[in-house]
Amino acid sequence: MQTDHRLESPSAARNRDPILKELQRLLPSEGLVLEIASGTGEHAVHFAAALPGLVWQPSEPKEDMRASIVAWRDSEGLANVRDPLAIDVLSEAPWPIDAARAIVCINMIHIAPWAATPALMAGAGRALADGNPLILYGPYRRAGVETAASNEAFDASLKERDPSWGLRELETVEEEARRAGLDLHEVIEMPANNLIVVFRKASAG
Numbered sequence: 429m430q431t432d433h434r435l436e437s438p439s440a441a442r443n444r445d446p447i448l449k450e451l452q453r454l455l456p457s458e459g460l461v462l463e464i465a466s467g468t469g470e471h472a473v474h475f476a477a478a479l480p481g482l483v484w485q486p487s488e489p490k491e492d493m494r495a496s497i498v499a500w501r502d503s504e505g506l507a508n509v510r511d512p513l514a515i516d517v518l519s520e521a522p523w524p525i526d527a528a529r530a531i532v533c534i535n536m537i538h539i540a541p542w543a544a545t546p547a548l549m550a551g552a553g554r555a556l557a558d559g560n561p562l563i564l565y566g567p568y569r570r571a572g573v574e575t576a577a578s579n580e581a582f583d584a585s586l587k588e589r590d591p592s593w594g595l596r597e598l599e600t601v602e603e604e605a606r607r608a609g610l611d612l613h614e615v616i617e618m619p620a621n622n623l624i625v626v627f628r629k630a631s632a633g
């Protein structure tokens with residue numbers, strides 16, 4: 429008997445359609461998109477099915493999640509989702525891809541130590557060609573903007589689970605991005621007080 433490795437995340441089921449709507453505009457029509465921290469793989473299969481011109485490259489450090497990504501991919505019969513890579517942005521190892529037309533990272537930087545943010549920016553700065561986007565999704569703090577009560581409660585619950593986790597301040601994330609050669613291009617308000625934040629690799633010249 430075959431084991432079904434597919435895992436389910438209620439938040440991925442909730443946010444995948446609003447995120448897809450923006451990705452349809454933000455992503456190129458073809459080429460390789462690298463997803464960092466793919467989790468269960470539900471986003472990967474949802475986006476790859478809707479954007480068949482793209483090759484979706486999931487990645488995820490946890491083995492059970494990588495098994496879930498493969499199981500979702502195979503159950504949906506998607507030819508444009510690659511085998512997941514075991515990328516941990518905090519590891520020193522270079523990302524095993526030549527280049528990406530775009531990078532997507534959903535709900536990771538607040539559920540990882542702060543060091544994951546500069547590491548993500550540095551890796552994206554290396555993997556993206558000039559003008560290409562790094563697209564982040566998640567809740568943020570913003571200077572001069574009151575944080576929603578639901579996000580304050582979420583922040584407290586994250587810090588209880590791991591004191592190194594927590595909502596990041598958009599302006600500090602932007603500063604790290606700039607250090608890695610990525611400029612902030614767009615901030616999109618999403619349901620439930622989340623944001624999509626689009627950085628683009630600045631041209632060296």
Ligand SMILES: C[S@@+](CC[C@H](N)C(=O)[O-])C[C@H]1O[C@@H](n2cnc3c(N)ncnc32)[C@H](O)[C@@H]1O
Nearest residue numbers: 437440465466467516517518534535536539540
């Ligand atoms: C809340 S889950 C989000 C998963 C998926 N993107 C989603 O939205 O359903 C956070 C993910 O970040 C991954 N993660 C945590 N630290 C990481 C790191 N240093 N490098 C890459 N991924 C990491 C975890 O393994 C987990 O899959």
